Amino acid sequence: MNPTPAPSAPTHRQPAAASAAAFDLQRALLIRIVLFGLAATGIGLAALGWLARQAALSDLEPTGAIVQQLLSQDQPRLADPFNREQIAVDLAVLAPLARRLAFCVEVEDLWGRVIARDCMAPAPALAGTALPASGLAALAGDAGVARFGLLRPPGVTVGEIRVAPHWAAELSGWLGAVGVLALAWLALAALAVVLIAPVRRALRPADRILAAIGQLEAGDTTVRLPAFELREFRRIGEDFNSLARQLGETRAAERRLATGLLDAREAERRHLARELHDDMGQHLTSLRAEAAFLRHVADGDKAALLPSLDIIETSLAQLHESVQGIVQRLRPPGLDAFGLGNCLAQLVRDARRRPDGTPVETELAVRGDLAALPGEFAVHVYRIVQEGLTNALRHACANRVTVAVACDGGRIEVEVVDDGLADGSAMDTRGGHGLSGMAERVAALGGSVALAPLHAGGMRLAAGWPLPEARP
Template identity: 35%
Template structure:
């Protein structure tokens, strides 16, 4: 059903209901008018009879007859006329509240004893006016009630028709959070049902595209790690043995030139340079492949030792003033290789950003399984540094935070980036991510 049909049907129902109510009220009003007219006619007939009786009743019953006429005057049931009665001496026995200049008819009632009464019948439009005002007020009230009923009915119809919009708005809000699992049901209004169908189709397309993008991102990350592993193996094979042999030869030369100070000094400098190159290559190998340069690719990796070694390398770096604290629960946590490398790279990038920009005195790294869900891993890196003024600008400025957020997203997780301490002079920065994990112990 489309919106126009829905509103027209509701309006037709309301009109039919209002028409039925109007008919019922009109019938009730007609019955009331008929009853009042009937009562008024009866009273007029009674009035004529009682006035005629004044001419024939005994003199002793005159006062009683006049009282009957007073009763008719006071009853207020007379319609369209009123009357005034006076005796032949001019004394008004039954007065009227109407103006004496109104339309009137005088009746001279003569008795057999020679006395007489004068009855003045005066037209009284008050009942007609009251009836007309009542009819006008009734019609106005009916029109007002009809308008209010129509407005209420249309409001109810529109509200009923647009209630599904709440679901549509909620689905759109969910899609903005990159959660495309929500599907809208069939809706009673055709236009909204078309919108819901389009949103469902869009959600399916976005979910498919996001899944493909996540697979591509994971494949890219895997290729990067594989390339790093290949480079680490080549560096180890090509430079490792050569440097070992070079340092052995330098040690031999040091022994042979011990009695020649000039040559011995050159050999000592050569030994220092060789040690520096060896240390640099070892550091580079750890950065390229933290689990060691090997052709074997393990399915799971014990992450705590790798993180401890990474944190120690930053703690022991020359000129380092930050205090690092690492907490991993459980201490023997083993994770799939891809997830372990992702967490390692995220921590590596976060610590590098802190060292470059934060000027922090304390850095806390935490990795633990969620107490709410054992299949959720909580990763947090926070510092007490200078913080970030505008987050989006910082993300666009470099690829550190953007890379961390991309890795979390590729693994189907969520990350919050914000100040570690709100309102502080040095708010610092807190990276808190939640990632799903299927096998962890």
């Protein structure tokens, strides 16, 4: 059978979501929301950290002044005012201040010895903030330390007070803002759901539009889209329906034209076959009769004419046989007289030998009432079976060919299966115009032809088209 691919329905395109370059609006919207949330979180945390740092540094001088005042006022209670070598500091007096402010304090005597050191805050610092806090302190440098003198009445300096921000507490407060941001993330997630849900609902018709386009590509011009809720999709649906309607009308007109051409061609073939059979056949028969008479006359005195008469008789016989073959190809002579079923049976019986003389096993299976087919449809079925058998015997080297014809369900199905060659080289050798002409014939009838190799070996030719009452 010929490998020439038959016209078939276009393959439905893949959904846009399956393409790497496709644009998914829902996914794009979700990605943008997430990116916006991440950017807002980063900017928010950076802004909170910067504000916390600036607040800590700006509060450093007032806090240090209060610490100096409290510690200096407590000096008469702890040590002799005139003894500058014995210095005592009780940081407990700073507890009321620590309930409102976070700070670190360190006290040195005049000889540079640290006599008191502590960090105080309204709430304990979070675990794991010590190391980042030391980094913040290093970044702040001298600007992060306020220095004051430790005084004894009447204003004698006995030491130095160094006050610095409680960076661990500040960092804990900054991290506490993450909880607020988490709530913001929840709100953002709720916003995403609120936005994506209507987008998904609005885009749902897109799947239906893609499915309708696939049906239209497959040749179903009766597909129609409903009136969608979204205005843009409604306009698309209206334009699609108009396009499908026009395409259906155009295809119907083309099919009527092609069918008319097929019918006209078959009518012309029928006329030519009749003319050849009735006119040329009679002349050839008459000439053969005259040649036979001349042979009878030449048997006596004209024996020298006998070789020429032999040649004339042989040529006339071959010409008569050729004319009968042409008539057979133009129009099966028994199709009108004996019906399609009998002609197919005779055609399958005659195809029991390959051109090299090798016998071939053939089988015909018929389902449905072939006698009810219109005359032109009977010719189409006969031609397709004839072409399928010719290609199977001539190109496939088949030992068995099965022909099946079904006429039911408003369709005609023709199948020719052989057990011959089905590899790539065989596909190349099964070329020619046979399957092309068959595909054009079936396409004009609104059907399709397929040629495919079988798993068990061989080839399968399948053709099908709707009956006249079932055509769109």
